[in-house]
Amino acid sequence: MSDVLPVITRKEREFQAREELIITHARRLLLEKGFQAWNMEQLAEAVEYSKGTLYQHFSSKEDLVLAVATASLRQRADMFEKASHFQGLSRERIRAIGFACCEFALSCPEYFHVEMMLKSASFWEKASEERRHAHSFQGARCWRIINNLVVEAMALGDIPRGQYSPEQATFSLIAVTVGSHLMGREPQFRVQAGIQNPMLAVRLNQDLICDGLGWKPLLKDHDYAATDSRILAEVFPNAAAWLNADP
Amino acid sequence: MSDVLPVITRKEREFQAREELIITHARRLLLEKGFQAWNMEQLAEAVEYSKGTLYQHFSSKEDLVLAVATASLRQRADMFEKASHFQGLSRERIRAIGFACCEFALSCPEYFHVEMMLKSASFWEKASEERRHAHSFQGARCWRIINNLVVEAMALGDIPRGQYSPEQATFSLIAVTVGSHLMGREPQFRVQAGIQNPMLAVRLNQDLICDGLGWKPLLKDHDYAATDSRILAEVFPNAAAWLNADP
DNA sequence: GATAATATTTGACCAATGGTCAAAATGTGA
DNA sequence: TCACATTTTGACCATTGGTCAAATATTATC
Incomplete structure (x- = not known):
């Protein structure tokens, strides 16, 4: 040595x-x-x-599975970070994060399923303290990146102030995203909803929440196709593969 | 005998x-x-x-748990049905269903957690054919009630036509609701988002989606407090208990 | 290079538990 | 009361998450 x-x-x-x-x-x-x-x-x-x-x-099978989830979650936070540096309007940047979310879901297809297991208390408590902490840390990173952007958007007046707190808005975005990914993976729902491409459904729902929040410029007031081209070119070149597809 | x-x-x-x-x-x-x-x-x-x-x-532990989920899901569909008969504007009726959803979540607190287990393929395939069928049936009931209302709202012009298909809109509403319930049950997220009352967070997110869809009258254009009073009086008298609370 | 000391890896073993089935218990009808 | 049918039971089995003493590999010392 x-x-x-x-x-x-x-x-x-x-x-x-x-x-x-x-x-x-x-x-x-x-x-x-x-x-x-x-x-x-x-x-x-x-x-x-x-x-x-x-x-x-790993102290247990659960501990191992938590480690898998945390490794994925770290990737997710990294991709969010990368997307958050996109140059543009606040709503264009949240859009870039929306793309990051879909890229991530495709790169770690097991993630949402595993994350759901963690909701079970008995599961969580069988994992080791360190790994629980590491997971919380990566989760907090994801939260913070989105919340910072929402706070900034409100400061800029891009989201009307006084109606919803930044934390509420962040919660809405995360909730709709998680719900869309979970439901979009459900074959039964996909058939009923006539969804060909689950990622586009996720993106649509994020847009609906943003419009609902009054996050300017609204979908109808801006050429977001141009934004998407830039996001593709600058941040997620691979996204083109899943972006051009049926509803 | x-x-x-x-x-x-x-x-x-x-x-x-x-x-x-x-x-x-x-x-x-x-x-x-x-x-x-x-x-x-x-x-x-x-x-x-x-x-x-x-x-x-029950043919297995999984079969039993699926039976629990289906029993809850039947309740859910029943409550949706009851709410869908509320007399009022289409958006007032979807609002009544939103109330039903919260009432249900309080009455079957285990439901969302169990439902997430079912997403695991290995779980699903250990249950018996009949019970899987029964569960799909009740799930389809829930879907249909919401989708019918969306279709009607579009026919009435309450939701702008041509932008989103009724199925997409239905999917959005269900996705945001499921996501909100799941996230709202997560202590870590509740603290970060400053959520006191998870049910109000669910309701808020549903409103955001409806506003995003342009479902008239928009939140700012109507006295929904009056609608809520009627819903409470006519459909869900118990909802008063959780409705009056902090954000 | 031989040997002792240390670190790592292994798989036989244990306990817990989902699921089965022959035997016991209970119910029914004459 | 007895014979037959149905229902209930819990001892038993196989699987598997988790442990630990023994085997193996590595390193340090002479």
């Missing part, structure tokens, strides 16, 4: 790499089978370690 | 009564502990029957 001050030793690097490997495989299993339909033995086989080794990384 | 033509025999009545007893206790356990933190043995003890008897009613 030649390095005098290795901040991270080789062992630690290997440990982290293995943890990522486990999380990646667990994510795949979650996407393919949900929570119940696979067991730790199978996961151990997939990553070519034994069950005991898994438990050196 | 004196009755000549009993459509339902005494045995069958007893069987149904016991099924309801089991469902009621299972609902309580779900509310108190979620899904994992109780077992069939404990439930059997609570209803004072043995495990084997439970399995004469």
Whole structure:
């Protein structure tokens, strides 16, 4: 060992790499089978370690699943951050975050399903304290990015002041987004609603909330197609793939 | 046995009564502990029957939980139906359904949590065919009641035609409602958003979507406080308890 | 390179629990 | 009262999340 001050030793690097490997495989299993339909033995086989080794990384199956969710949530916050730097009107920037949300949903398709499990108290309390904290932290990042933008929009007068608090408006945006993603994944609802592309349904609902808030310029008063082109070009080039599609 | 033509025999009545007893206790356990933190043995003890008897009613734990969800969903559809008969403008009627939704959430607090479990494929496929069908049926009832109202509102010109399809609008309303209920139950979000009364947050978000859809009369153009008084008096007298509260 | 000391990995094992079924208990009719 | 049918039961099984002593690998020392 030649390095005098290795901040991270080789062992630690290997440990982290293995943890990522486990999380990646667990994510795949979650996407393919949900929570119940696979067991730790199978996961151990997939990553070519034994069950005991898994438990050196995660205190329980729930702890592992929370780690998967938090890894995704960190990605989400990163994408929100990137989108929030988009240059434009406040409503154009919230629009960019809306795009980020869809990009994320496509890149981590298991996320919303896993996040719903976490709502169960018994699930949450089986995870370790550190991981619960890490998850809250990433969740708070997402919240803050949106809320800051809403606060700014109100300061600029883009959202009428006095009607709703910034926190209420932020809550509305998040609630409609989560609800749209969850419902859009439901085959039964998709058929009933005639939805071909769930992401466009999410985007539409976000627009409805913004219009409802009176966030200027309203959908009818601005050429948002031009905004979308810029968002595509500057922030999410991959979004073109899902953007041009049926309702 | 004196009755000549009993459509339902005494045995069958007893069987149904016991099924309801089991469902009621299972609902309580779900509310108190979620899904994992109780077992069939404990439930059997609570209803004072043995495990084997439970399995004469339900093919699996998942099947039982689906039955709980469907029983709640039936209540939900019933309340929607009641609310949809409210006499008034189309937007006043969707408002009455919004009230129904909150009344329901208070009366079946376990519902949204259980409903989220059903999204997991492995869960759904462990339940019996009949119960899956019954659940879809009640879900479709809820959908239809809202969608009919939206169609009618568009026919009346209360919602501008041509912009969104009735199905899209229905989807928006349901998505925002589900999302708001789920997020409103999350302590972390409640604190961040400064929400005292989750039901009012749900109602607000529904109003935002309606305004966003341009559903006339808009919030600012009508005395909806008067509408609310009528809804309270005519349809949901109990709603007064949760309506008068902080944001 | 040999050996001792330390760290890591393993899989047999345990406890909990969803689900089954032969036997016991209960109900019914003659 | 007895024979037959139906219902209820709980011992039993298989699966699986989680543990830990033993085996294996790594590192340090001479």
